[in-house]
Amino acid sequence: MALPPLPRPYQDTAAYWEAAKDHRFIIQKCKECGEFQFYPRGVCSHCLSSDLDWQEASGKAEIYSCSVNYRAPHPGFADATPFVLAIVTLEEGPRMMTNIIGCDPESVKIGMAVSVVFEDVTDEVTLPKFTPV
């Protein structure tokens, strides 16, 4: 079976993916302006400070939007359809893309409360995903 697209960690993102492998969900908070951000960057996207802190996120989120995808966007998803593509708003504020899993795709609705779960895709890569609370 073909693999899905997988992240190649780089300077900005290595710590995030390393934590995910340990089933920890961490996000960045700026030490200068206090804002959280997602996705991880080398600077704060609010004030351009390089003084960033990694914090354990609560893993709680709300679905901002979702779509049941019936067509595989990549050969690696051929056996995965239908799947729920979603943008969730983290309790800390930032939004992120994810999949909603562990439920009937058609039952997923905007506004639902969800929490983080970890999917070990390969020995090297774990993806944070979300499931209804």
Next chain:
Amino acid sequence: MANAMRDVAIVGVAESDLGRVPDKSKFQLSAEASRLALDDAGLSVKDVDGLFTTIITEGGQFSSMMMAEYMGITPRFTDSTSIGGSSFVAYVEHAAMAIATGLCDVALICHGSTNISDRGGKGGPMSASTDVFGPSQFEEPYGVSTVGSYALAAQRHMHEYGTTSEQLAEIAVATRKWASMNPKARMRDPITIDDVMNSRVIASPLHLLDCCLVTDAGGAVVLTSLERARDLKKTPVQVLGTGEAHTHRMISQMPDLTQTAAAISGKLAFERSGLTHSDIDVAQIYDSFTITVLLTLESLGFCAKGEGGAFVSNQRTAPGGDFPMNTQGGALSYTHPGMFGIFTVIEGVRQVRGECGPRQVPNAQVALCNGTGGVLSSTGTIILGRD
């Protein structure tokens, strides 16, 4: 600046072969469209001293250098701004600025793509890479796609405003009616709202017929000073106002899924033109998906936020409706080679010149063209008028 831009005109427009063109490269399509657009203006490639182009697929690196070399052009103004399908509308602003300030005299905007032939003649995904570098590694592993991204926007708009799939289907049906009057349009058979609703769901709530075509195509647009334009073959089409903006690259970073950058670029174009919405006789609104149109109409201010569904109802944008839109048949039914922006400009110019035959909007004096690029990420808005 606003006044200086008015001293610039579009003088030539053309498409290349469209549809399935497996025997021609994207470079050839771009160059053949350029030759035809220069012919349309009564100019030659030797007159071109400004070049504006981007190719986002294989072989497109350093696009303006590559295409200049391909066509034997030595530009003194060059621009490969790459903001997706809206790039070619934004280029009109850039070219007008360059001409108005004397940085170039004859600007050529061109585009070629073999988007369907590159996929072996079938739609569907292109990339099979399993290694994602850069910020998109926070989206691609989750199965993001272009249609999936636009579906997220549609779902949110429905949630916030009660917009329905039937209302989105109105856009596809009206656009097909225009296409039926354009011999160059790929899909010309009439469709109904039921046809759209009964077509398979690709990414909820978007059906197959909510989505644009995948085709090969090239297009080109030529601009020069209004003074020079008055001595050329065709009626000059003035650039009355322009705007551009982008708000994000990835859909998960879009500040508000129900409002596009057209809220910025449209406002700028109206302000700079001194015109209002009621002055617009015909609109060419980038229609990668039906939801793209609905969000853009709201963001441009043709109706209030949330009222797009009602605005497009009862075939308002169809031939004979009071808001003629996408009169060549749009990306939904005419052509869509991955980036559609240049075709909004070409049709806007033809409508203002009055050369659209059966699909001509009577006495169209002013056209608005709006390109959208990326995943609702970038917009370019231009307002064109007959000299």
